[in-house]
Amino acid sequence: MHSPTPPTSLLQALRRVMRPLVRLMVRKGVTYTYFSDMLKGVFVEVAEQEFRLDANAPSDSRISLLTGVHRKDVKRLRSQSPDVGDDLPAAVSLGAHLVSTWQTTPPFCTRPGDPAPLARLASTGGERSFDALVARVSKDIRARVVLDEWLRLGIARVDEHDHVHLETAAFVPQKGFDEKAAYFGHNVHDHACAAVHNLTTEGAPYFERSVHYDALSAASIARLRDAVSSEGMQALLAFNTLAADLEAQDARSADARQRVTIGLYFYSEATAATVPSEDAAPKIPA
Incomplete structure (x- = not known):
């Protein structure tokens, strides 16, 4: 045992x-x-x-x-x-759903992954408004309450024409420790579950891969960070669009439901000084 x-x-x-x-x-x-x-x-x-x-x-x-x-x-x-419970707090779950809908569902986006500026009020923007976005996801909360909180967290901004702009490609607040702590628990938990499954359970492993190098300059790290932020986010947006489409299809079936987390991360720190080798081999994804 x-x-x-x-x-x-x-x-x-x-x-x-x-x-x-x-x-x-x-x-x-x-x-x-x-x-x-x-x-x-x-x-x-x-x-x-x-x-x-x-x-x-x-x-x-x-x-x-x-x-x-x-x-x-x-x-x-x-x-x-x-x-504590295992689920994300309701406010965080609602925020993630709203951002996903804004990113993937017309008329709130010009194309998948490209959220459109939305008129703040339905009286001026109709179906392409922030009021309509919130109403699409929840009938139980007022759009003004959501917008005030998103302005506080830096998730959205309102321009001089009273249009609301999404300031982030995912619901990851720049402010608000409780919201960030909720995602910390969710993401680290699910990543650890995948890794533990692969270490202890027979059967098909979960996808868990990374690349790692240890002799890069600060300029190269900055370039990699920008590439991951741009190209990695595009990959996540594509997965988000596919998941949203599949969830809409699955809503018509009676099969048991499952949740999924798909993640991507970037990390760097200083290493001991090393002498570059002309014969250095590329690292194999682990």
Whole structure:
């Protein structure tokens, strides 16, 4: 069931994975004591939900055996409700849906991936207005409320002709820590799930590839960053259009529903000084 001694390679990988998370926690005042108690709850939750021998819930003793969490703590933690849910907050989910509709659905876009400036009010813009966009996605919230929040977050701007412009190609607020934290949890969770699946589960792996180099100049990094921002976003917009079309088709069927996340990321940091080699070989995507 479990190896009594975890592989050294796994422990080294987990230590590296944890470093940026610990960096974030220290910066935001999350102490080791608080995090360790929260982590106990995660161990208990995962063992209870995903490591059952049959249809019955495992006993406190079995969860304690699997996780190393003391049985008294297991009992206490199982009696508590989880502090957070797995879904994106409603405001973030609505924002993402609105941006996707603006990017892909006429008359709100001139072509897929090219959102049109929208008249702020339906009284002046009709179906090609911000009022109409919000009404297309939700009947329960006023467009003015959404627009005020988007102006605060830097997602949209209003020009001198009272037209609303989308300022970002995806719902990633430049301001608003809670909104960015929600996406942090969603994206890192799903990327980690794909990687863990590929490491532990037999069957078809999820697509998870990257390219990495370690002897680039700052100018080259800037060029790569611009290329990823431009070309990578075009790829994501294409996937977004396809997913939106497929979701519209699937709405007519009774099949079980599944969610999907498709991501792309870019990261760079300083490395130890190296001497360029004339025979340096290109890196193979990993």
